[in-house]
Amino acid sequence: MSHAVARLRAARIARSAKPFLARGSNAVRCQACRLAVSHCLCAWRPRIAAQSGVCLLMHDVEALKPSNTGWLIADVLADTCAFGWQRTVVEPGLPALLDDPQWQPYLVFPGEYVAPKRVVSSVVVAPGKRPLFVLLDATWTEARKMFRKSPYLDALPVLSLQPEQLSRYRLRRSSRDDHLCTAEVAALCLELAGDQLAADGLNAYLDVFSQHYLAAKAPRAVDLSDPLHQRLREFLPAD
Template identity: 45%
Template structure:
């Protein structure tokens, strides 16, 4: 299993905490990496693919502690993912440096709702340049938190935007959103990856998200769980096909 930036931020925040973060299901003994019950741990199945894109997660105050978080699934899938804690008055210098780095083409993945925001929306072809690495920037938090972070972060408001308007609402039922039309962070990332020409990464994240959602709900369930884990089976079938195709290419 690959340890990435989200795991490091989680451990850092744990060391800083003066009191435990009490989430639903706090009595469950969870894996510290995939955050489902240890008996259902998914870590051995983490995606292992290469992409031509990078990602950045800007995480709201307590999002890193929430077992239902899906931003970590992006870091599971896109190896070049940096993860930063959001601070209103003292943005991380490393984060600002990466956004300004000439080797990247940063774009904020965020639902544009106002006229001003819609004017910043770009298409994939307009920002994906051969000589630059597309850097997909996600605000990882609830819709209310993400809006607040965007309003209070001038460095985000200066970025071009990609805005997803899905045909169907989210089926992410682990944590109810204040606005049901918005997708989970991992769902949005999967759609964006498809749009910018990364279909294998998009598929990996789609199947991985469904496997995580299924396992997370099994962790929460007080009834009889479906031990067959069909979504995990679908993910593993996809992973086997992908590995076979890659082996033939080499």
């Protein structure tokens, strides 16, 4: 199955002068889920309808990283768009998406870095519109740079999240414990917008993805009947 992040990844690979070597690059990976073939996640991919959409603005090599969780959002939500970020070039589809009358976009970013008049803490959409969450998919250092150097985002309201729990994501470490991975941020946005089923399914998928990823690195087997898999099974299409 192809989706926006997969297409962005393919385009990025096509223009690369040399291959991107991720950690554990010697592993034979599934081209569909990016995990080691021995720990493939394809059979566990949920697809959940939601009123909300997500727009991923991805730093240069983010789509190439096997640990990237923006990919998981695109797996789960059909209305996920992905654009590569460059400081001096804006992909033409991005302004068109932000101006599309069906969407009410929110830029998701910590409110402490934004003028107070731009900050909102709830999702309220006008009649006939759907929420579109614009996420900066990058490391925290990169995301701050993207925020400062993307003037075409300056007119958007900034949704500032106040997560009640620390990040469960274990594949990369942040200098701040309250930083969430991209999929966790998307799940919180979905919950705020009333898309609870999609939020729960994305969280369940992230937990199983993290488990498979770490098990493949160990390496060790994964118990497909454990509570995490049983939880995710509730969101899978019926056979």
